[in-house]
Amino acid sequence: MSAHRSVIRWQRANHPSDPDTYSRNHRVTLSGDQQVDVSASVEFKGDPGCADPEQLLVSAVSSCHMLFFLAIAEFQGYRVDSYEDDPVGYLERNDKKGMEVTRVELSPRITFGGDKVPDQNAISRMHDGAHRNCFIRHSITAEVTINHR
Template identity: 55%
Template sequence: MSQHLSRIEWQRAAHPTEADTFSRNHAATLNGGQTVKLSSAVDYKGDPDAADPEQMLLTALASCHMLTFLAVAEVKGLRVERYVDNPVAHLEKNAEGRMAVTRIDLSPQVSFSGDNQPDAEALDKLHASAHRNCFIAHSITSKVTVTPVTA
């Protein structure tokens, strides 16, 4: 199996607009050396110019679904030319009354080239296979729906 590393670093600093609290800004350094600027969501005194953990969870799932979809499509002999998604995570109270990302909606729009064009049923099966095989989808408890968007 594999390991995936990250380093999270925060240093106390004054909040830029609220003197009675601290800055939520911090950085994640990924195992490839990339640094991502993070903060809490704006609703929780975060920086609007930084990614928040909820966005990162959403992005991880959407990226995993896309990469798995591309692999499944390739195995099926399909040539994907473009894949665009505008995923949405819903932060709300769960069954225990705690705030959680309870639902994630993916709405991928996929363009294919070549003679082998999947119909709507085949496209649904491709997305279902991608969802079944996405590592991140297996790692979260939120309900995930995939609604392909046709051009």
Template identity: 40%
Template sequence: MSSHTAEILWERHDGRFTDNRYSRVHRWGFDGGAVVAASSSPHVVRVPFSDPSCVDPEEAFVASLSSCHMLWFLGFAARDGYLVDRYADAAVGEMAKNAEGREAVTRVTLRPAVTFSGTLVPDDDALERLHHEAHESCFLANSVKTVIEIAGSWSHQ
């Protein structure tokens, strides 16, 4: 069993707060030293109280699911002898009311575009199997109620 940590820091920099007119900009810090500027989404809290140049929790959630899937996919592709040259994803998360009537990221669609080279290239069935194995193994996909779809493509160089 392992544990994972993140440090979140927000500070009020002026006298306003109880009028709900305060900045939502904050900082995420990770154990390896990475620091990320974060904010609420401008879709949730209007600018200037949010900052669209920062990462918001919803897009970080989508990126985390995509990254987890990719890492498992790459591992399984390497195990099976496929040479992956590039993996890009344009993942999209959809906000809607969930079964309990609460606003949630109810669906994430992964759109991986994978480029292979070498003599061994997966056919459509093998590619589907790799994505299925990656989805089934992804710690984050196993941790959420969100529907995760995979609509990918691949090419050979």
């Protein structure tokens, strides 16, 4: 078991374009004093220049999948030279009359190097293994799909 911490800091300020409400901007501090400026999504009066929690969730799913994929590829003797993804999460109404991220679509593009290059079936199996093992995917109810080439 492990514990994962961050620091969230928000201070009241006026909303820059709506004087009747507050700014949603805040700062998240992660390990190594990395700081991320975060706000609500634009649809909820957030700052378009900041990350929003939904983007961070989608990024966490993609990052977790990638890390498991890389581990599986290395274990099987494949060398990955690059891995890119443009994940998309969909915030939609649920059947409880609320909103939730209902699905996340991953679209990884992977370049292999070295002498041993996997075929499409091997790549699919590595994605299946990463999907099965990703901690973040297990932690959410959203459907996660992998569209790979």
